[in-house]
Amino acid sequence: MKNIYLERLDTMLREGIDNEEELHRICEMLHPAVLGQRLSELDPEDAKAILDRFMPENQALVLSHFRKEKAGEIAELYMDEMLADIIELMPHDDRVDLIKQIPQERREKLLMKVEQPDRDDIMRLSMYEEETAGSVMTSEFVTLRDTMTVEEALVSIRKVAKDRETIYNAYVVDGYNRLTGIVTLRELLLYAGGTKISDIMNTDVVFARDDEDQEVVANRLSEYDLIAMPVLDEQNKIMGIVTFDDVMDVRKEEATEDFHKMGSVGLMNISLSDAPIKLLIYKRLPWLLVLVFMNIFSGAGIAFFEDTIEAVVALVFFLPLLIDSGGNAGAQASTLMVRALATGEVKIRDWFRLFSKEIFVAVIIGIIMGVAVSLIGFFRAGPEVAVVVSLTMICCVTVGSLLGMSLPFLLQKFNFDPATASAPLITSIADIAGVLMYFSIATWYLSI
Amino acid sequence: MKNIYLERLDTMLREGIDNEEELHRICEMLHPAVLGQRLSELDPEDAKAILDRFMPENQALVLSHFRKEKAGEIAELYMDEMLADIIELMPHDDRVDLIKQIPQERREKLLMKVEQPDRDDIMRLSMYEEETAGSVMTSEFVTLRDTMTVEEALVSIRKVAKDRETIYNAYVVDGYNRLTGIVTLRELLLYAGGTKISDIMNTDVVFARDDEDQEVVANRLSEYDLIAMPVLDEQNKIMGIVTFDDVMDVRKEEATEDFHKMGSVGLMNISLSDAPIKLLIYKRLPWLLVLVFMNIFSGAGIAFFEDTIEAVVALVFFLPLLIDSGGNAGAQASTLMVRALATGEVKIRDWFRLFSKEIFVAVIIGIIMGVAVSLIGFFRAGPEVAVVVSLTMICCVTVGSLLGMSLPFLLQKFNFDPATASAPLITSIADIAGVLMYFSIATWYLSI
Numbered sequence: 001m002k003n004i005y006l007e008r009l010d011t012m013l014r015e016g017i018d019n020e021e022e023l024h025r026i027c028e029m030l031h032p033a034v035l036g037q038r039l040s041e042l043d044p045e046d047a048k049a050i051l052d053r054f055m056p057e058n059q060a061l062v063l064s065h066f067r068k069e070k071a072g073e074i075a076e077l078y079m080d081e082m083l084a085d086i087i088e089l090m091p092h093d094d095r096v097d098l099i100k101q102i103p104q105e106r107r108e109k110l111l112m113k114v115e116q117p118d119r120d121d122i123m124r125l126s127m128y129e130e131e132t133a134g135s136v137m138t139s140e141f142v143t144l145r146d147t148m149t150v151e152e153a154l155v156s157i158r159k160v161a162k163d164r165e166t167i168y169n170a171y172v173v174d175g176y177n178r179l180t181g182i183v184t185l186r187e188l189l190l191y192a193g194g195t196k197i198s199d200i201m202n203t204d205v206v207f208a209r210d211d212e213d214q215e216v217v218a219n220r221l222s223e224y225d226l227i228a229m230p231v232l233d234e235q236n237k238i239m240g241i242v243t244f245d246d247v248m249d250v251r252k253e254e255a256t257e258d259f260h261k262m263g264s265v266g267l268m269n270i271s272l273s274d275a276p277i278k279l280l281i282y283k284r285l286p287w288l289l290v291l292v293f294m295n296i297f298s299g300a301g302i303a304f305f306e307d308t309i310e311a312v313v314a315l316v317f318f319l320p321l322l323i324d325s326g327g328n329a330g331a332q333a334s335t336l337m338v339r340a341l342a343t344g345e346v347k348i349r350d351w352f353r354l355f356s357k358e359i360f361v362a363v364i365i366g367i368i369m370g371v372a373v374s375l376i377g378f379f380r381a382g383p384e385v386a387v388v389v390s391l392t393m394i395c396c397v398t399v400g401s402l403l404g405m406s407l408p409f410l411l412q413k414f415n416f417d418p419a420t421a422s423a424p425l426i427t428s429i430a431d432i433a434g435v436l437m438y439f440s441i442a443t444w445y446l447s448i
Numbered sequence: 449m450k451n452i453y454l455e456r457l458d459t460m461l462r463e464g465i466d467n468e469e470e471l472h473r474i475c476e477m478l479h480p481a482v483l484g485q486r487l488s489e490l491d492p493e494d495a496k497a498i499l500d501r502f503m504p505e506n507q508a509l510v511l512s513h514f515r516k517e518k519a520g521e522i523a524e525l526y527m528d529e530m531l532a533d534i535i536e537l538m539p540h541d542d543r544v545d546l547i548k549q550i551p552q553e554r555r556e557k558l559l560m561k562v563e564q565p566d567r568d569d570i571m572r573l574s575m576y577e578e579e580t581a582g583s584v585m586t587s588e589f590v591t592l593r594d595t596m597t598v599e600e601a602l603v604s605i606r607k608v609a610k611d612r613e614t615i616y617n618a619y620v621v622d623g624y625n626r627l628t629g630i631v632t633l634r635e636l637l638l639y640a641g642g643t644k645i646s647d648i649m650n651t652d653v654v655f656a657r658d659d660e661d662q663e664v665v666a667n668r669l670s671e672y673d674l675i676a677m678p679v680l681d682e683q684n685k686i687m688g689i690v691t692f693d694d695v696m697d698v699r700k701e702e703a704t705e706d707f708h709k710m711g712s713v714g715l716m717n718i719s720l721s722d723a724p725i726k727l728l729i730y731k732r733l734p735w736l737l738v739l740v741f742m743n744i745f746s747g748a749g750i751a752f753f754e755d756t757i758e759a760v761v762a763l764v765f766f767l768p769l770l771i772d773s774g775g776n777a778g779a780q781a782s783t784l785m786v787r788a789l790a791t792g793e794v795k796i797r798d799w800f801r802l803f804s805k806e807i808f809v810a811v812i813i814g815i816i817m818g819v820a821v822s823l824i825g826f827f828r829a830g831p832e833v834a835v836v837v838s839l840t841m842i843c844c845v846t847v848g849s850l851l852g853m854s855l856p857f858l859l860q861k862f863n864f865d866p867a868t869a870s871a872p873l874i875t876s877i878a879d880i881a882g883v884l885m886y887f888s889i890a891t892w893y894l895s896i
Contacts, residue, residue: 029652033672158637167634168616168675185633186615189606204477222700224481225693227616227675244692245673248699252670255703256787262710263783263871264776272788273798280809284780288817288845291776295769296824303765303828313758317751320771320879321743328712328739328872332732335711339704340720350721361728369736376744380751397736423711423871424776431768 005029006038013042024053032058036065041273044073056082060089063098069270072101080106084113087122091165093138093246096125125240133217134210136250137231137240142170144197146180151193157185169228171238172201178236179205207232210239215254218247219344258342261419262335264291287424294428298323298435305439311448314381315439318373318389323434325369326396327427330404333358334421337408341418351409358405359398366397388445392438399437400430453477454486461490472501480506484513489721492521504530508537511546517718520549528554532561535570539613541586541694544573573688581665582658584698585679585688590618592645594628599641605633617676619686620649626684627653655680658687663702666695667792706790709867710783712739735872742876746771746883753887759896762829763887766821766837771882773817774844775875778852781806782869785856789866799857803850810849814842836893840886847885848878 005026017023027035027050039047039062051059051074063071063086075083075098087095087110099107099122111119121139128134142164144153153170161167170188172181181201191200207230208217221229221244228243257267266283268275302309309315337354340346346354370390377386404426408418442448453474465471475483475498487495487510499507499522511519511534523531523546535543535558547555547570559567569587576582590612592601601618609615618636620629629649639648655678656665669677669690676691705715714731716723750757757763785802788794794802818838825834852874856866890896 031652031654031672037671154637161634161638167637186609189602189615190609204479206479222693222696223485224479227692244675244696245670248670248692248696251696251699252791256791259707259710259783259787262707263780265780265783271793272784272802273794277805277808277812280805281812284777284809285813285816287780288773288776288813289820292769292773292817292821295772298768299765299824299828302768303762306761309764310758310761313754314751316757316764316767317747319764319767320746320750320883321740323768324743324746324872324876324879325736325740327875328736329732331870331872332711332713332735335707335713336720339707343700343704345719346721354720357725357728360725361732364725364729365733365736368733369740372737373740376747380747422779423875424772424779427775427871427875428772431772435768 003030003034006034009035009038013046020053023050027054032061033065036062037067040067040070044070044077048074048077056085057089060086064091064094067271067274068097068101069274071098075102080110080113084110087114088118091138092121092125092140093136093165096122099126128210131214132210133208133212133214133231133242134239136214136217136246137210137242138165138246139240140165141228141230141238141241142167143177143238144170144172144183146172146174146196146198146201148197149193150188150191150195150197150200153183153188153197154193157188165241165243166228169226169241171230171241172197173238176235177238179207179230179232179238181205182230205230208242209233214250215342217242218250218254221247222251254342258338258417258419261417262338262422264288264422264424287422291424291428295431298428298431301432301435301439305435305443308439308443308446308448312381312385312442312446314385315388315442317380318377318385318392319435319438321373321376322389322392322396322438323431324427325393326400326430326434327423328400329362329365329397330400330426330430331423333362333401333404334408334426335423337405338418338421341408341412348409348412351406354405355402358401362398362401363394365401366394369397370394384446385442388438388442391445392434392441395437395441396430396434399433400426403429403433451478451482454482457483457486461494468501471498475502480509481513484510485515488515488518492518492525496522496525504533505537508534512539512542515719515722516545516549517722519546523550528558528561532558535562536566539586540569540573540588541584541613544570547574576658579662580658581656581660581662581679581690582687584662584665584694585658585690586613586694587688588613589676589678589686589689590615591621591625591686592618592631594620594622594644594646594649596645597641598636598639598643598645598648601631601636601645602641605636613689613691614676617674617689619678619689620645621686624683625686627655627678627680627686629653630678653678656690657681662698663790665690666698666702669695670699702790706786706865706867709865710786710870712736712870712872735870739872739876743879746876746879749880749883749887753883753891756887756891756894756896760829760833760890760894762833763836763890765828766825766833766840767883767886769821769824770837770840770844770886771879772875773841774848774878774882775871776848777810777813777845778848778874778878779871781810781849781852782856782874783871785853786866786869789856789860796857796860799854802853806849806853807846810846811842813849814845817845818842832894833890836886836890839893840882840889843885843889844878844882847881848874851877851881 009026168185170183174180181203182205183201206224210231210233228241230238231240233239264287370393373393374386374390377389407421412418457474605615616633618631622628629651630653631649654672658679658681676689678686679688681687712735818841821841822834822838825837855869860866
């Protein structure tokens with residue numbers, strides 16, 4: 001689907017803005033999400049120059065769709081008064097993300113310029129630790145009392161409909177703001193106007209705790225196919241709601257985190273295009289050094305068998321092939337487990353069952369690969385080396401697979417992220433095991 | 449969040465069902481999504497025995513939350529008449545998934561027992577190719593005419609509210625069923641009853657084509673924060689809608705696919721727990737064999753340098769360390785690119801810019817690692833080998849990184865999935881390059 005307005009905006013940005021009126025019209029036709037994302041890619045100064053042409057309401061809306069770090073850069077270019085106005089107009093969850101990007105000293109000065117109720121709301125929402133349900137929720141939701149009738153509820157929803165993130169779920173609370181039930185707008189439309197809310201509300205509400213992990217909360221919302229889920233504190237008071245669009249963002253972020261870990265890259269809260277060289281080095285080097293350190297053990301293993309190698313140099317030909325196969329089989333097994341653990345499809349208690357299954361899978365794969373490499377071994381180095389190579393292959397694949405499938409469980413068990421069991425880590429561990437098995441088998445079988 | 453009903457159901461399933469009434473009550477209290485997922489884990493016979501206790505409406509609802517392949521197994525246990533009734537009651541997108549699981553011969557017989565309109569709907573929806581927007585859409589949406597007033601629209605929505613997947617977006621169509629606009633229920637509530645739909649509808653609709661790729665469509669819905677998106681055919685006729693919950697499932701599925709590819713595991717449309725041993729072997733072995741085949745080249749490289757190795761056996765100590773480091777750096781770079789390409793954050797045209805950046809990152813990382821291993825080399829094998837090892841390290845990390853970051857772009861360019869550039873594949877390629885560089889540098893520097 002091509003977007004003609006976006007294409008015309010691109011042309012204008014490239015060739016200079018010669019027609020103010022057309023620029024205005026194009027930006028009005030573009031969805032704030034698309035405009036926000038496109039402007040995110042510009043230099044902050046250029047993006048700000050375009051934003052300045054809009055009404056504050058529209059600036060607020062577009063800014064809420066900027067990439068976090070970019071929104072922070074643009075905020076620096078605003079005067080305090082104007083920025084305070086815009087913050088008052090932004091969706092409540094997005095403005096907290098923006099505020100967090102602003103340096104401490106300015107933040108306090110700025111917040112004093114924001115209206116009291118908005119300021120309190122911002123302070124309350126920014127209290128939550130990152131990666132909790134509280135940190136992604138918004139405070140723009142609809143509440144009802146259970147003594148209302150359906151008609152009264154609809155009137156009350158109509159009144160606030162304009163500035164609530166979603167009006168399709170309404171939350172029924174008692175005098176202490178504790179959640180007692182939920183009604184959907186669909187239900188309100190289906191019942192007669194005089195019906196009491198208490199008679200139609202659903203009291204078995206699926207909810208999140210404000211300090212719960214955002215990934216767990218995201219998986220729950222998705223499991224129940226909900227548009228929004230209330231977030232409660234310890235006293236069951238409703239503190240906010242998490243909506244499906246936030247959950248999609250959370251899940252995308254968490255999947256990216258897992259991908260990066262699986263490639264043994266450190267956590268990055270910034271898009272790859274924007275990441276400075278220093279950050280990329282900083283996020284990649286530590287793991288590479290850890291892995292080099294582990295590889296020293298493979299080297300030491302080889303040194304230990306120096307005599308074996310000198311006796312039959314041909315053994316070295318098969319070294320990369322054997323140790324890599326163990327690492328590859330291990331990487332496959334760990335990938336399967338890491339993903340299944342992340343989606344909740346597999347739990348720690350399933351380890352033993354899956355381990356038993358993995359033994360069969362690994363041994364069968366190992367034997368087939370052993371037969372395959374025995375042919376290569378035979379033609380390249382004779383029957384004796386062929387036997388050594390194929391025996392080692394079976395061992396390498398089996399040990400690599402079992403290590404690869406178990407490590408994610410072990411990490412999860414001790415509260416580490418299972419995705420830390422990355423392909424490079426598994427490969428390095430499998431290498432050490434592979435070197436030791438290979439030369440031990442060779443020394444024994446060839447009687448060196 | 450513990451679910452006491454689920455815990456009691458588990459106890460009952462374990463210890464035998466002694467209290468029919470309590471089982472009924474528990475199942476009523478459980479959300480169909482939770483019940484469906486829990487029953488999915490049982491043997492088909494046991495799950496069916498529990499389902500049999502419910503009304504057909506509830507069986508349909510719970511079955512729609514079963515894992516696809518499991519729903520198919522349970523369908524086999526139903527008599528045709530009963531299954532046809534249940535299919536009529538299921539959500540339109542889920543029942544198509546179920547029908548696809550039923551063997552061809554039975555499917556035709558079964559469909560003849562389903563009421564005409566439902567049968568037509570099933571046939572129409574199952575026509576679409578897998579992984580297209582058409583294959584995940586549902587036909588349960590609300591349409592309006594632009595000549596209606598807001599009040600008439602609300603009356604018409606109320607009438608169908610019960611059995612539409614979402615009523616929060618209503619689609620305005622002309623006499624040929626072509627989409628002309630969209631109104632949200634929120635807007636309908638905000639405007640006076642007499643307002644014409646044509647005056648308030650939004651004509652700049654974000655939509656999907658029925659043959660578009662599901663991942664692209666999912667990313668679009670998420671970008672615009674939409675609850676649902678209309679799916680149009682070539683004539684702009686509305687064929688169905690894709691809702692946010694389907695999109696969450698699609699994105700989860702696509703992320704899992706990418707994870708598995710990155711671990712060089714073949715595509716599996718079945719959960720890990722249910723996957724039979726044969727399937728696991730079948731999905732893992734081919735890549736392992738391809739990689740072994742590639743490793744033969746590393747072996748050949750080593751064989752070519754046999755004299756060098758015999759002259760300085762100590763070189764072998766550093767072999768795993770050097771070739772692994774190149775592979776690891778490459779795996780990091782490819783992981784970053786694969787994920788950024790999948791989320792659309794980076795496009796093919798960005799390759800050159802990122803390649804230039806990668807050169808800096810890789811060379812700096814290479815130099816730091818080169819210095820680190822030169823120390824190891826010095827203490828283990830003297831100054832000359834130390835120089836060879838650290839020079840090789842710089843080359844390995846640089847070449848590995850540039851290969852790793854470029855391969856995903858190359859694959860995408862030729863319409864392969866960039867995730868095919870898995871850590872094991874990159875490792876194997878980096879191994880070959882590493883072996884050649886290592887022994888070439890050694891032969892040259894040590895003048896062997």
